Amino acid sequence: MDGPTLVERYFAMVRMRRFEEACLAGVPTREIHGELHIGIGQEAVAAAMIGTLRDDDALVSTHRNHLHALAKGVPAQPMLAEIYERATGLCGGFGGHMHLFDLERRFSTTGIVGSTLPVALGHAYAARIEGRDSVAVGVTGDGGANTGGFHESLNMAGAWRLPLVVLIENNEWAISVPFEESTATPTLAERAAAYGAWGRRVDGLDVEAVAEAFGEAVAHARAGHGPAVLEATCYRFRGHYEGDLDLYRPAGEKDRRRQEQDPLSLTRERILARGAATGAELDAGEEEAAAAIAAMLAAVRADPMPDPATARDHVFAGAAAQKGLI
Amino acid sequence: MNTGTAVRNINVSQSIAESLRLEMERDSRVLVLGEDVGLQGGVFGSTRGLQKAFGRDRVRDTPISEMAFTGMAVGLAMEGYRPVVEIMFVDFVGVCLEQVYNAAAKIRYMTGGRVAMPMVIKTAGGCIGSAAQHSQCLWGTFAHLPGLKVVAPSSPYDSKGLMAAAVESDDPVVFIEHKGLLLQKAGSFAHGAEVPRERYTVPLGQAAVVRPGTDLTLVTLSATVGESLAAAGELAAEGVDVEVVDLRSVVPLDLDTVAASVARTGRLLVVDEDYLGFGLSGEVVTGVIERLGPQALRQVARHGTPDVPVPAAITLEQAVVPRRASIGQAVRAMGAAS
Ligand SMILES: Cc1ncc(C[n+]2csc(CCOP(=O)(O)OP(=O)(O)O)c2C)c(N)n1
Numbered sequence: 001m002d003g004p005t006l007v008e009r010y011f012a013m014v015r016m017r018r019f020e021e022a023c024l025a026g027v028p029t030r031e032i033h034g035e036l037h038i039g040i041g042q043e044a045v046a047a048a049m050i051g052t053l054r055d056d057d058a059l060v061s062t063h064r065n066h067l068h069a070l071a072k073g074v075p076a077q078p079m080l081a082e083i084y085e086r087a088t089g090l091c092g093g094f095g096g097h098m099h100l101f102d103l104e105r106r107f108s109t110t111g112i113v114g115s116t117l118p119v120a121l122g123h124a125y126a127a128r129i130e131g132r133d134s135v136a137v138g139v140t141g142d143g144g145a146n147t148g149g150f151h152e153s154l155n156m157a158g159a160w161r162l163p164l165v166v167l168i169e170n171n172e173w174a175i176s177v178p179f180e181e182s183t184a185t186p187t188l189a190e191r192a193a194a195y196g197a198w199g200r201r202v203d204g205l206d207v208e209a210v211a212e213a214f215g216e217a218v219a220h221a222r223a224g225h226g227p228a229v230l231e232a233t234c235y236r237f238r239g240h241y242e243g244d245l246d247l248y249r250p251a252g253e254k255d256r257r258r259q260e261q262d263p264l265s266l267t268r269e270r271i272l273a274r275g276a277a278t279g280a281e282l283d284a285g286e287e288e289a290a291a292a293i294a295a296m297l298a299a300v301r302a303d304p305m306p307d308p309a310t311a312r313d314h315v316f317a318g319a320a321a322q323k324g325l326i
Numbered sequence: 327m328n329t330g331t332a333v334r335n336i337n338v339s340q341s342i343a344e345s346l347r348l349e350m351e352r353d354s355r356v357l358v359l360g361e362d363v364g365l366q367g368g369v370f371g372s373t374r375g376l377q378k379a380f381g382r383d384r385v386r387d388t389p390i391s392e393m394a395f396t397g398m399a400v401g402l403a404m405e406g407y408r409p410v411v412e413i414m415f416v417d418f419v420g421v422c423l424e425q426v427y428n429a430a431a432k433i434r435y436m437t438g439g440r441v442a443m444p445m446v447i448k449t450a451g452g453c454i455g456s457a458a459q460h461s462q463c464l465w466g467t468f469a470h471l472p473g474l475k476v477v478a479p480s481s482p483y484d485s486k487g488l489m490a491a492a493v494e495s496d497d498p499v500v501f502i503e504h505k506g507l508l509l510q511k512a513g514s515f516a517h518g519a520e521v522p523r524e525r526y527t528v529p530l531g532q533a534a535v536v537r538p539g540t541d542l543t544l545v546t547l548s549a550t551v552g553e554s555l556a557a558a559g560e561l562a563a564e565g566v567d568v569e570v571v572d573l574r575s576v577v578p579l580d581l582d583t584v585a586a587s588v589a590r591t592g593r594l595l596v597v598d599e600d601y602l603g604f605g606l607s608g609e610v611v612t613g614v615i616e617r618l619g620p621q622a623l624r625q626v627a628r629h630g631t632p633d634v635p636v637p638a639a640i641t642l643e644q645a646v647v648p649r650r651a652s653i654g655q656a657v658r659a660m661g662a663a664s
Contacts (some may be wrong), residue, residue: 033455033640085639096457096638112418112460113390146389147421173392176366182389248366308645312634 001213003051007277009207010267011285012050013043016067017264018293023066023083023097026296027242031084036097037064041237044263045169046071048210048232049137052218058106058123058136060116063098064169065109068139074102077296086303093306094314114147116140117166121153124162124221135163135221143174145188157227158195164227165217166197169204171236176248192229204232205263209269215294235261333519339372339508341482341521342448345408345489346373348525350380353408356493358385359395360412360448364505369414370508372451392422399445400429408444408493416451416464416502430498431473442496446489451478452504452549452599453647458635461643463548463598466605468500469576475499475530476576479524480507480551481518484574487528495530504549516555517572531578535587539569542625542662545584545610547573550599550648566662576606581613588614590626593662597648602630629656 004012022039026032046067053059053072061068071144074090082089083097091101098111106123111125118140127134138149145168157164168188172179185191192199198220202213210232217228235257237245246254271277298326336344350356358373364387366376387396399409413419419426423593426447433441437638453461464522468476476499479485485503512519517536536551537558546554551572551597558568561608569587573580594614606630615623629648637643648656 033643034457034460034638082638085641087639091638093639093642094458094637099457099459099638100622111457112421114421143390146391148393149421150393174361175369176362177387177389179389305641306637306639308641311642311645312632315634 003211005276006208006274007269007271009047009050009211010264010271010282011289012047012071013207013264013267014286014289015076015293016043016046016070018290019070019080020066022080022293024242024296026084030322031301032097034087034096034098034234035241035243037241038238039064039067041258041262042169042171042204042234043067044207044267045167045204045210045232045234048207048214052211053137054134054205055105056132056134057218058120058134060120060123060137061107061109062113062116062141062144063109063111064141065100069100069102069107072102072105072107074100074105074107074280076302080296081300081303084300084303085305086300087306088300088303090190099282111233114140114149116144117153117164118149120164121157121162124157124164125160127163128160133222135165137165137167139167139169141174142168142170142172142175142179142183142188146182154195154197154227154229158197161224161226163221163224165221166227166229167214168229168231168235170231171234173236173240173249175240187231189229189231195229196226198225198228200229201231201233204234205261205266207267234263331656333513334521334523335511336482336521337486337509337511338482338503339368339370340374341512342372342489342503342524343374343376344521344523345486346376346493347379349490349493350376350384352525355406356384356408356410357402358410358412359388359399361390361414363387363389363412368412368457370503370505372448372503372508373412380572392418396422396425396447400425400433403443404433404441405444410446410448410493411523413447413449415429415460415505416449417460417462418448419447419464420423426468426474426500427471431471434497435473443498444496446492446499446501448501449503450505450508451502452506453631453636453643454505455640455643456505457638461636463502465500465502465576466600469606469609473498474577476502477530477574478502478504478548478576479574480548481515482512482521483518484528486521487526488530488574490525491527491530494527499530502548507552513664523614527572529643530575531580533574533580533583534572535569535583536572537568537570538569539591541567541570541591542595542657542660543569543584543587543591544595544597544653544657545571545573546597547576548599550597550653553648553650554597554653555649557657560585560654560658566657568657568662579609579613581610581617584610585614585617589618589622592622593660594623594625595627595629595656595660597653597656598628598630599648600631601633604629605630625660625662627654627656627660
C-alpha cells in the first residue's frame with residue numbers, strides 16, 4: 001500500500017502538536033478539568049499509523065490518547081469540543097478528554113492503565129469470527145505493559161492467533177517510575193516470544209521507521225499469523241499530566257531531549273536534507289495548520305455547555321430515568 | 327475544636343505522611359508499597375520523605391501491577407508485616423479487587439481467626455471534575471464486603487489520627503482520602519484544623535458531632551463534611567439550626583452517635599458523595615429507624631450522587647454531585663425550621 005509521504009506525515013504531526021497546544025490553553029482557564037495527559041514529543045508514533053490503519057480496524061487507546069485519535073481519523077473539531085467539555089463534543093461532554101469514543105472509526109479509550117488490551121482483544125475476536133481481515137490495535141505505555149491485562153490478552157491472542165497488534169509507547173516513564181526500575185527485561189519487544197507473537201523495537205522519534213515497522217506488524221496480524229508487539233521508544237516532553245511538577249526528572253535532561261530529540265524538528269530536518277520540500281513550503285504549511293486549529297478552538301469555545309438537565313441520560317438504553325430506575 | 331493553639335498550616339497529605347512516618351518509626355514491620363510512593367512521595371505527597379527516611383525496602387515504588395502488589399501485601403501481612411498499600415485512585419481498585427475482597431477481607435474468617443490481616447489499602451476517592459473513571463468514592467462498595475474496615479476522613483486532624491489507628495489495626499482497612507482535600511491547607515478547614523506534631527490516634531468507628539444544632543441531623547463524611555458545614559452556616563442565618571455529624575468511618579458505622587442526635591432533632595438528612603443506591607445513606611436511615619423506631623423521625627431524606635457515572639463536563643457534574651448549594655437546598659426542602 002502507498003502510504004502518506006514524509007511531508008504529509010510531517011504535517012500530520014504538526015497538526016497534532018497544534019491540537020494539543022490548543023488543549024493546553026484550556027487548563028489555566030479552567031475550561032478543562034481533571035488530569036489532562038498530553039503526548040507532545042510522541043507525535044511520530046501516532047503519525048506512523050496513518051495510511052496503515054483502516055476505518056474497519058479498531059484502535060483502543062489510553063489516558064494519553066489525543067494523538068492516536070487524530071491518527072485514526074477521528075474528526076478534530078468534535079474531539080476538541082469533547083476535551084473542552086462542550087455539548088457538541090464527540091460524546092456530548094459526558095466522556096471528557098480522557099475518554100474519547102468514535103464508534104464509526106472503531107476508536108475507544110480508557111483511563112484505567114492496562115485496560116486497553118482486553119478490549120482490543122474483543123475487536124480482534126469479532127474480526128476473526130466475522131471473517132474480516134481487520135486488525136485491532138491496543139496501545140499501552142511501558143508502565144501499562146506491567147499489568148495483568150497485558151499478559152492475559154497477549155497470551156489469548158497468541159493461543160488463538162488473533163489479529164491483535166500491541167503498540168507500546170515506551171516513553172521511559174510511568175509517572176515518576178523509570179522503565180528500567182519496573183521492568184524485568186531490557187526491552188518490552190522481547191516479551192513477544194513468550195506469546196508466540198511478532199515482536200520488534202523501533203526508534204519512536206523516527207516516523208518513517210515506525211511507519212515501516214507498524215506496517216509490518218499490522219500485515220502480520222492481518223494475514224492471520226497472530227499477534228504482534230511493536231515497542232516504540234520515545235520521551236514524554238511534559239509532566240505526566242498538566243499540573244505535575246515533574247521533579248523526578250532532571251530539568252537539564254528534559255531540556256536537552258526537547259532540544260535535540262523533538263520528532264517534529266527531526267522530521268523537518270530530514271525533509272529539508274532530502275529536498276522533499278523547501279523551508280518556505282514547510283513554513284507555509286505550518287502556518288496554515290496553526291491557523292486552522294486556532295479557528296477550531298475559537299469555534300469550540302463558542303459552543304454551548306451540556307444542559308444540566310441531561311445529566312441522568314445515557315445510564316441505560318432508552319428512557320430509564322422516566323421508568324424510575326435512576 | 328479550637329483550643330487556641332496555633333494552626334500548623336500543613337496540608338492533609340502532609341498530615342498523612344507525618345502519621346505514616348510516626349508509625350514506621352514505632353514499628354519496623356510497617357511497609358509502604360505502591361506506584362510513585364517512593365521517589366516522588368505520592369502523586370499528592372502523602373508519602374513524601376518516607377523513602378528517604380526508611381529506605382527502599384520499606385518504601386517501595388512498584389510497577390503498575392496492582393494485582394501483584396496488593397496480593398503481595400496479603401502475603402506480607404501473613405509474614406507478620408503491616409503493609410500500607412497505595413492504590414493511587416480508588417477508581418483503579420477494580421484491577422485488584424479479587425485480592426481485596428477474597429484475600430485481605432476473608433482470610434481471618436477462613437482461618438477461624440488464626441491469621442491477622444493488618445494491612446491498609448490507602449487510596450484517594452471523590453469527585454474533582456475528573457469524569458466517570460476518576461471521580462468515584464466507592465466506600466459503599468467496600469463496606470458491602472464483610473471483613474473490611476472503611477475509613478474516609480474529613481479533616482487534617484482526623485486524617486493523621488485515623489491513619490495511625492488504621493496502621494495499628496489488626497484488620498484490613500480501606501482508607502479513602504479525598505482527592506479534593508489532600509492538597510488543602512489546614513488553615514482553610516472549619517473543623518479539625520489543628521494537627522499536633524506528636525503521635526495520636528482517632529479510634530476507628532467513632533463519629534463526631536462537628537456542629538451541634540437542634541433542628542435537623544445532617545449525617546455525612548469526607549469532603550462533604552466541609553460542604554455541609556458551609557451550608558449549615560448559611561442555613562443558620564435563615565433560622566435553621568443544623569447538627570452536622572461526621573461519620574469518619576463507614577465500617578464500623580457509629581449509629582449510636584447518629585441515633586442520639588436524631589433522637590434530639592427528630593429530622594435526619596444523609597448526605598453522601600458516593601452513589602445513592604444500595605449504599606451508605608440507606609444503611610444509616612435504616613439503622614436509625616431500627617434503633618429509634620419510625621415514630622421518632624419527623625422527617626427523613628437522602629441527598630447523594632444519583633446512580634449515574636460522574637459526567638465529564640462541569641455543568642453535568644454539578645447537576646449530580648452533592649455540594650454546598652445543593653445540600654442547602656436539600657435541607658430547605660425539608661422545611662426544617664422548628
Ligand atoms: C490501573 C491503574 N493504575 C494506576 C493508574 C494511574 N496512572 C495513570 S497513567 C499512569 C502511568 C502510566 O504509564 P505508562 O503506561 O508508561 O504511560 P505514559 O503515562 O507514560 O504515557 C498511572 C500509574 C491508572 N490510571 N490505572
